[in-house]
Amino acid sequence: MKPILLGLALLLACTSDLRAQTPYYQGKTIRFVVGNTAGGFFDRWARLLARYMPKHIPGNPEIIVQNMPGAGSIVASNYVYAVAKADGLTLGMPNPGLYLDQLVGRPEVKFDLRKFVWIGSPVREPILFYMRSDAPFKSIADIRRAKQPPRCGSTGTASSDYILARLLEETLPPLKIHTVLGYQGGSEIDIGVERGEVQCRGMTASPFFGREPFLTWQKNKFVRALLYTAKQRHPKIPDTPTIWEVFEKEKVPEFSRRIAEVILASEDFGRPIMAAPGTTAEQAKILRAGFSAAIKDPELLAEAQKSKMEVDPVSGEELQQLAHKVLDHPADVIARVKRIMGQ
Template identity: 55%
Template structure:
């Protein structure tokens, strides 16, 4: 799975400008964080080059500001990635533009995607980052969708990660089999129908008959976490990289407040409990 993705309104690449940039896009240490950032920066430069006046003496982006529209609350994983980009990307682009992050929450990122597609101009000054499964809502023909997923210009993603389903330990649902046998399904929180918090439990429900009560409408991941702490939710699906990298999940895991009961991916993570199911 890839998350998050960085998009721009669809604009064509200018090949004549991009060609000399390609030589610098192959770092000597491609596996390092610096190499990954350089490759990503090159992809962004090649995209943004399409709006540059080739004959201009000053770089197009000199003195300009590029916005990154984030469909999540401040502090969520996608927001943190966007702020890392904003801190470092300007120095890799001719003209050294300023980057700012603008949070635009709603419907699990659909509000942000609609804005980037229908409102933002295709001038290279607006980017968007939202979930890679957003096209599910378009395929389902949900009325709130105003974008055509195929017409976004895809730039890249900072990581490839899988998903993990966590459950509070102070309830009867200690394993997937417990959920399958339960008379009342556990409540899992999600921000919207295009997020993994929704479609992973939905897949288990409709595909395997393992029922979940999915509660949507939370503004962000932090609100879902509070819902779990307050006891109004039993479970949440999120990326493995988020769960094993930051709070409150590190403390939850250490204290045994939650238990992973399922994870996706080609290989089961060694730190996941033995009773968790690997898909």
């Protein structure tokens, strides 16, 4: 009996050792939940990372992409936060301005940005504001003087198009922009621009230089860029002023500029990736390391360059700090942001 028990104990010990040596992600599937429609740069980045991250994660899991558009990615974010299991197998990629919906207290928000486990972002994303060339607006000054405001498309209140429009209205009165909500994704707004449903859009800048229809639009002078939100002008649109140049020219007050900095913090989120609250520290470490290695992978970088996708990564640790920073503001700043965002 004793030899049998000893053998059983050894067998159990060996089995435990084998389990301990088996990578957590081996044989598993990770799901990327993208808060936008297929075809846009959020979707393209998720699919590119889905191809390269597996080889940099022990166990080489499969990664699949699921598009879950709605309410400027609030739907997808609520899902990752409250529905998905905290097992490191569901990752979200929301709009970068998501924090503003929480900051102003929108009732549809069911998440706390600070409790997500942030994995990283492949790029920082300033906003670019473009206008159809046949519209009677050749500059921001023209919009300020207009009796009839331009119509701009938007996917939701966390999207760059909505955020920029409200910011311009607040900091450069009497400027007005009529925002048309309800588009499921950026590609649908682009179709709306071509059809003449809307005339303009505020969008993350890299797709404007990296995909259709924007490449053809620029070549045919179908649209013109009126504003860029980075600190420096973009070399591909050297005649387009930055928002900070416009603020300086129009003598925008310092407090309004501070509000702009809060709202434009979305640039540093870029195209962020997060996991559900409760994801273990070990899983977070593995996912962050996998992202960090993938975004430096020469094959990924070559593919990104070929696809005209800019790479300027932000680490998960940086995003975790940013998620706290963007929600930590004095009451007067939050009140002003709420007013801008219509709350």
